[in-house]
Amino acid sequence: MTHSEVSGRMIKWTIELGEYNIEYKPRVAIKAQALSDFLSEMIQPEEEEVWRVFVDGTSSLVGCGVGVVIISPPGENIKLALRIDSRVTNNEAEYEAVLAGIRAAWEVGASRIILYSDSQLITQQIKGVYEAKDDRMLKYLQLIRAQAEIFADWSIEQIPREENGEADALAKMAASLLEVSTREVLHVSRLILSTEEEISPVPEDS
Structure with a gap:
């Protein structure tokens, strides 16, 4: 100036x-x-990245449990161990794990997810490759597909058991817990079986 x-x-x-x-x-x-x-x-937001959700369920003499590991796009891990208070089969525990993964992923804000399970039967039934003939399995399939519709995009993939070790360990830990604690992982709680609340017996004429 x-x-x-x-x-x-x-x-x-x-x-x-x-x-x-x-x-x-x-x-x-x-x-x-x-x-x-x-x-x-x-400002138009960029397409949201995919969250990865690893699930596993187990049923044994000591108890039944579910393990879920959610990995966000930046790589943060959220671990859940859920004890099922009812006696279920291994396949039912696997289905419960998928449902728990879907619900947990939605709660943390994911809109696009890929579910990973080491169960060939469960993943192929959900994909429609294998036919589910058991009434309870059909009800699980209906419930999973209905709840997964909340996501903008979702899919499920089978992975080798060794690649699902963390979710498997969480499921076994939850199954063996006599008293539920929140010290081992981010979230440990008791799981009310989906079949008790949402899966009613299939009518004979359905």
């Missing part, structure tokens, strides 16, 4: 613009909510 050429230019513009009665007002601060609304309207 001290340079003579710049000062002269400023004086010239001041004289020429003076006839228009221009009034200067400082910009006020933008409220946080207004800025948030503006950004949500103007």
